[in-house]
Amino acid sequence: QLQLRESGGGLVQPGGSLRLSCIISGLSLDTLNDWNIAWFRQAPGKKREGVSCIFSRGGIRNYADFAKGRFTLSRDDAENTVYLQMNSLKPEDTAVYYCAADQYVGSTSWFMTGLYDHWGQGTQVTVSN
Numbered sequence: 780q781l782q783l784r785e786s787g788g789g790l791v792q793p794g795g796s797l798r799l800s801c802i803i804s805g806l807s808l809d810t811l812n813d814w815n816i817a818w819f820r821q822a823p824g825k826k827r828e829g830v831s832c833i834f835s836r837g838g839i840r841n842y843a844d845f846a847k848g849r850f851t852l853s854r855d856d857a858e859n860t861v862y863l864q865m866n867s868l869k870p871e872d873t874a875v876y877y878c879a880a881d882q883y884v885g886s887t888s889w890f891m892t893g894l895y896d897h898w899g900q901g902t903q904v905t906v907s908n
Contacts, residue, residue, distance in 0.1 A: 781805045781814075781897045783878050788902030791868055799863040799902060801878030811854060812836060815884050816861045818852065819892060820874035820904075827877070829890025833861060835882065841889055868906045875901040 787799040799818070803811055817832035831842045831852045840852050851864040861878060879895035888894055 781880055783880060783897060783899035785876060785878050785899040785902040788876060788904045790905045790907065792908055793869060793906055795868050795906070796864070796866045797868065797904060799865065799876055799878075799904070801861045801863075801899060803859045803861070803880060806859065811856045811859050811861075812838075814880045814882055815889065816854065817879050817881075817884070817889055817895065818861075818863045819877045819879060819890075820872075821877070821901075822871075822874040825874075827892050829892075830876070831863065832884065832889035834885075834889075839886075841886055843890065865904075868904075870906045873904060873906050875903050877901045 782804045784802045791797050813835050815834050818830040819827050820830050821827040829843055830846050833840050833852045833854050849867045853862045878899045880897040881895045884894050
């Protein structure tokens with residue numbers, strides 16, 4: 780059973796940076812490269828939205844418009860970890876951030892929450908003075 784665990788959230792001032800980690804376990808005979816790993820976020824009272832996704836077998840990355848130029852997704856296959864580096868954070872980035880895994884999403888569907896069967900528990904990011 781695939782398991783995902785996020786860490787790295789916290790309180791940061793506007794303009795600051797955070798790096799979130801998503802550790803994936805239970806891969807069995809698969810490797811991390813066999814899975815598409817995405818980050819989502821959910822702010823209070825809002826729907827969960829896609830932030831970024833790194834695709835299997837090649838590592839192509841897609842980003843939501845609000846994340847382009849500020850957030851960077853990377854993957855460490857040896858550590859079974861996916862990182863979300865977030866720079867120039869804004870108060871509107873405040874949310875619970877989740878990582879999710881799926882083997883079938885593509886460039887036109889990666890942001891659809893219903894397609895993911897495997898989720899982490901989330902990590903809170905608060906951007907405030």
